[in-house]
Amino acid sequence: MKFILISLSLILFLTAIFFILLFSSVSFIFFNLFLFFFVIVLLVILSAIWPQDSPWAPWWRTDSKTAEAICRLAKVGRGDIVYDLGSGDGEALIAAAKSGARGVGIEIDPLRFWVSKIRARTNGVSDKLSFVRGNFFQQNITEANIIFVYLIPKTLDRLLPKFKKELKKGTKIVSYRYEMNLKPKKVDKENELYLYVV
Numbered sequence: 001m002k003f004i005l006i007s008l009s010l011i012l013f014l015t016a017i018f019f020i021l022l023f024s025s026v027s028f029i030f031f032n033l034f035l036f037f038f039v040i041v042l043l044v045i046l047s048a049i050w051p052q053d054s055p056w057a058p059w060w061r062t063d064s065k066t067a068e069a070i071c072r073l074a075k076v077g078r079g080d081i082v083y084d085l086g087s088g089d090g091e092a093l094i095a096a097a098k099s100g101a102r103g104v105g106i107e108i109d110p111l112r113f114w115v116s117k118i119r120a121r122t123n124g125v126s127d128k129l130s131f132v133r134g135n136f137f138q139q140n141i142t143e144a145n146i147i148f149v150y151l152i153p154k155t156l157d158r159l160l161p162k163f164k165k166e167l168k169k170g171t172k173i174v175s176y177r178y179e180m181n182l183k184p185k186k187v188d189k190e191n192e193l194y195l196y197v198v
């Protein structure tokens with residue numbers, strides 16, 4: 001809380017200087033230098049207060065072609081319950097719902113959480129999907145029979161004990177781009193997908 005207050009004060013202070021410089025007669029170069037410094041400070045503050053686990057800089061996401069490949073690889077269909085851990089804008093779950101499954105997305109970032117809810121609605125599958133705003137390490141995932149992850153290897157390693165403890169025997173895990181510390185059952189090299197069965 002204290003950190004957020006200090007950050008906000010710093011932002012206000014820099015914004016005030018920004019406007020003072022904007023309406024004063026300082027040189028163009030000095031003004032641009034200040035602007036550069038201002039943006040850097042803002043990014044540093046943002047990276048510190050943004051949810052820790054969030055890869056905040058690029059909006060890494062699964063595209064629709066890969067989402068369809070995930071559904072094919074895991075044979076997603078009616079009766080399946082797909083969990084996307086770190087569901088982003090919901091693309092993979094929307095594809096799963098279009099294949100007949102129900103899905104749950106767990107997303108820590110409030111912006112992506114709301115975008116996924118809106119996208120589920122605009123894609124006409126909001127009755128099949130639900131989204132939880134929170135940390136997947138703290139959520140119960142026992143209900144899933146298919147798990148999808150697009151996460152960095154360090155996070156995948158941290159998730160392994162949770163998978164082993166909570167998932168039912170036979171649950172499929174599809175990891176996009178990064179391999180897990182398990183023996184894959186199938187690999188789709190073209191789409192960089194790894195299928196595991198617990």
Ligand SMILES: C[S@@+](CC[C@H](N)C(=O)[O-])C[C@H]1O[C@@H](n2cnc3c(N)ncnc32)[C@H](O)[C@@H]1O
Pocket residue numbers: 053054055060061062063084085086087088089090091092106107108109112134135136137149150151
């Ligand atoms: C690489 S993106 C993948 C997004 C989505 N699954 C997709 O494939 O398009 C990883 C997502 O995981 C979310 N995330 C990271 N750590 C998380 C955590 N501990 N709990 C919930 N979400 C998390 C990030 O905010 C981000 O949206």
